[in-house]
Amino acid sequence: MSIIEFRQTSKHFGPLKVLDHVDLSIDEGQVVVLIGPSGSGKSTLLRCINGLETITGGDLIVDGLSVTGGKKQLREIRREAGMVFQQFNLFPQLTALENVAFGPRKVRKLSKEQAEEVAIDLLDKVGLAEKAGHYPAELSGGQQQRVAIARALAVKPKVMLFDEPTSALDPELKQEVLNVMRQLATEGMTMVVVTHEMSFAKQVGTRLIFMEHGKIAVDGHPREVIDTPPNDRMKDFLQHVE
Amino acid sequence: METDWSVIFDYLPALLAGAKTTVYITILGLVGGMVLGTLAGLMRAYGGWLLNAIAFVYIEAIRGTPIVVQVMFLYFALPVLADIRIDPMSAAILAIVVNAGAYIAEIVRGAFLSISKGLTEAGLAIGLPHWKVLLYIVGPLAFRRLIPPLGNQFIVSLKDTSLFIVIGVGELTRTGQEIMASNFRAVEIWTAVAIIYLIMTGTLTLILRVTEKRMRIL
Numbered sequence: 001m002s003i004i005e006f007r008q009t010s011k012h013f014g015p016l017k018v019l020d021h022v023d024l025s026i027d028e029g030q031v032v033v034l035i036g037p038s039g040s041g042k043s044t045l046l047r048c049i050n051g052l053e054t055i056t057g058g059d060l061i062v063d064g065l066s067v068t069g070g071k072k073q074l075r076e077i078r079r080e081a082g083m084v085f086q087q088f089n090l091f092p093q094l095t096a097l098e099n100v101a102f103g104p105r106k107v108r109k110l111s112k113e114q115a116e117e118v119a120i121d122l123l124d125k126v127g128l129a130e131k132a133g134h135y136p137a138e139l140s141g142g143q144q145q146r147v148a149i150a151r152a153l154a155v156k157p158k159v160m161l162f163d164e165p166t167s168a169l170d171p172e173l174k175q176e177v178l179n180v181m182r183q184l185a186t187e188g189m190t191m192v193v194v195t196h197e198m199s200f201a202k203q204v205g206t207r208l209i210f211m212e213h214g215k216i217a218v219d220g221h222p223r224e225v226i227d228t229p230p231n232d233r234m235k236d237f238l239q240h241v242e
Numbered sequence: 243m244e245t246d247w248s249v250i251f252d253y254l255p256a257l258l259a260g261a262k263t264t265v266y267i268t269i270l271g272l273v274g275g276m277v278l279g280t281l282a283g284l285m286r287a288y289g290g291w292l293l294n295a296i297a298f299v300y301i302e303a304i305r306g307t308p309i310v311v312q313v314m315f316l317y318f319a320l321p322v323l324a325d326i327r328i329d330p331m332s333a334a335i336l337a338i339v340v341n342a343g344a345y346i347a348e349i350v351r352g353a354f355l356s357i358s359k360g361l362t363e364a365g366l367a368i369g370l371p372h373w374k375v376l377l378y379i380v381g382p383l384a385f386r387r388l389i390p391p392l393g394n395q396f397i398v399s400l401k402d403t404s405l406f407i408v409i410g411v412g413e414l415t416r417t418g419q420e421i422m423a424s425n426f427r428a429v430e431i432w433t434a435v436a437i438i439y440l441i442m443t444g445t446l447t448l449i450l451r452v453t454e455k456r457m458r459i460l
Contacts, residue, residue, distance in 0.1 A: 052363055071371070079369035089364035091379055103368040106378065148364075155368050 003028045003063055003159060003190055004049055010057030011044055011214075018044045020214035021058065026207075028158070031191045033201040033222060036211035037237055042194045045211065046161050049192065050081045063158055079107060082152030086164040088144040090136040096123060096147045097132040103155040115154075122150035126180050142173030146180055153184075160184065162193040178204075196241050202226055210234045246427070250434045253421050257431075260417030261438050267331070267413060268400045271338025275399065278339060279346025286351045288376070297347065304344035310405050313337035317409045334406040334413075342399045349391045353384040386457050393450035397443050404439075414438060 004026040011019035018041045026032055034042040047053040048060055051067045051074040060067045063080045067073075090099050100119035104110045110118065123129045126146040136144050145165060152160060162181065166174040178200050185191060185204045195201065201208055201222045208225050210218035218225055218234050229235040250257075285297035304312065317333040320326050328336070357380045365375035404415035418435040422428060 050367055052367065075369045075371060078367055083364075083367040085360060085364065085367075087358075087360050089358070089360040091361060091364070093382055102378075106374065107369045151364075152368070 001028055002026060004192070005061040006045075006048075006058070007060065008058035009048065009055050009060050011041070011048060011053060012056045018214050019048065019055070022214070022216060024209070024216060024219075026190070026192065028190050029188050030207055031185045031205050032193065032207045032209060033205040034192065034194045034209050034211060035196065035198075035201070035237070035241075036217075040211040041214040042211045043163055046083075046163050046192055046194050049159075049161055050078050050083055052083075079155050080157050081159045081161055082155055082157035083161045083163065084145070084148050084152055084165045086167050088136070088141070088148045088168070090144055090148055090151070092136050095133050095135055096128060096139065099136070099147055100150045100154050103151060107155055118154055119150070122153055123147070125153075125183075126150045127176075140173060141169045142176045145169065145177045149177070149180055149184075159190045159192065162191065162195065164194050164196070166195065166197060198226060198238070198241060210237070245429050247430055249425065249427050249430050253431065254434075256417055256421060257414065257434055257438060260412060260414040261442065263411065263417075264400070264403050264413040265442065267334050267338060267403045267406070267411070268396075270335045271403075272342055272396055272399055274335070274339035275342030275346055278343030280350050282343060282347035283350025283354070284376075286347060287354050288372075301344045301347050304341055305348075309337060309341045309402050310408055312341055313406060313409055316340075330406070330409045330411045333409055334403065334411045337406070338399050338402065341402065342395060345395050345398075346392065349388060349395065350384070352391075353387040354380055356387060357383045389450060389454050389457070393447065396446055396450070400443060400446065401439065 002025040004024075006022045006024040009019055009022045009024075010017070020041075022045065024045075034045065036042045044053055048055050048067065049062055055067060062077045065073050065077050067077060090096075091102065094102065097116060097119050100122055101112075101115040104115035104118045105112065108115075120129060120132060123132055126149055128143060128146055128150070131139060131143060131147075136147070139147065149160075149165075165181070166177050169177065174197070178197060181191070181193070181200070182204050193200075193205070205222040208218070208220060208222040209216055210225070212233060218230055220230070225234070226238065229238055282297040282300055285293040286301070289297065313333055316328065316336055317330060320328070354376070361379055361383070362372075362375055365379045366372065370378070403411075403413050406413060407416045407419060410416065414435060418431050422431050425431075
């Protein structure tokens with residue numbers, strides 16, 4: 001069953017066409033990896049799903065709700081679609097525990113105790129239970145990103161959106177974040193991931209989409225399309241990434 | 243005429259009463275100025291075009307005219323224009339509210355807009371309405387950055403109260419002027435007045451320093 005559906009979705013920034021009549025249906029449980037050259041529209045596509053970017057044409061349905069359905073509906077969509085950012089964006093004035101408990105408290109309206117219970121479980125899941133009392137500035141980039149994943153999970157979303165989650169990390173810190181993502185995928189979480197990590201795409205992805213000029217240029221099984229790219233442009237791109 | 247510092251002590255009660263009025267005008271004026279300034283600053287930062295335009299006109303009109311003209315307008319022109327008569331004290335307080343409000347608005351706007359957009363997006367992405375993101379996340383961070391420039395404005399406003407001499411409010415400068423007119427002890431009286439101002443601004447600086455130290459600036 002499809003949980004995200006782009007229907008002739010377009011996005012313009014002034015005269016610039018970033019998404020050009022995209023049709024895309026993502027099913028529950030899929031791990032979709034989005035790749036493409038910079039400016040191809042992959043981040044925009046991801047950010048349209050939770051309405052951080054407003055679509056300018058067509059429609060986009062998330063968990064049965066259209067992103068064009070008004071502010072309240074958009075908030076419902078955002079509760080079902082958690083997002084992890086390239087720059088982590090943890091709240092600097094809150095501890096790791098408070099960052100993760102924030103969503104359950106303010107969005108799901110749990111009590112402080114219940115929210116902290118949820119938060120501790122999730123910090124444990126990403127391997128950071130012992131860092132609960134630390135502020136983001138006291139954590140490494142990889143640890144911050146794992147807290148950010150826990151924060152997104154705390155709202156109990158049905159889909160997780162990852163916008164280049166390891167691009168701001170040193171090579172040795174990427175792995176700990178990718179491991180958490182891999183674990184999520186094995187638990188059956190629906191994921192849409194913008195990344196340049198081709199080995200992750202091959203091992204964890206169930207579907208790979210190559211974007212170019214605001215359109216989906218290739219859509220296939222990761223291992224197949226990475227090993228034998230169906231067109232020259234993608235072959236060219238893959239050579240530059242690896 | 244020789245200087246005789248002992249005259250200061252004769253007039254100290256009067257000077258302190260003047261200082262009390264200065265503090266009174268400053269505190270009430272700044273409390274009002276904070277409310278008005280926060281409102282106008284948020285209107286500038288997040289309001290639609292209409293709210294933005296209203297705040298913009300207010301801020302520019304006030305920043306572009308001297309505070310003496312503003313208080314004269316409130317005290318002398320308003321009664322003629324709108325048949326609203328106010329006493330000098332109220333005019334003085336209102337002048338600080340309106341004047342400080344305009345500068346505080348820009349301080350508030352700057353502080354809020356200086357907070358990384360990514361944090362707002364992170365707040366929105368977990369499903370909070372925008373106003374809650376501002377209240378729980380951006381606001382507390384912006385507040386920390388507000389303190390240093392706000393301290394500046396508080397000191398400026400405190401000293402600006404001396405200009406209300408023009409409408410005859412019995413604050414510290416006016417009191418000094420009146421004493422001077424009766425005994426011509428210019429050196430002693432103006433030195434005392436200056437020192438009392440320094441004590442007031444010094445206290446203010448100290449309070450702000452302590453507040454700043456207690457809060458981690460992020």
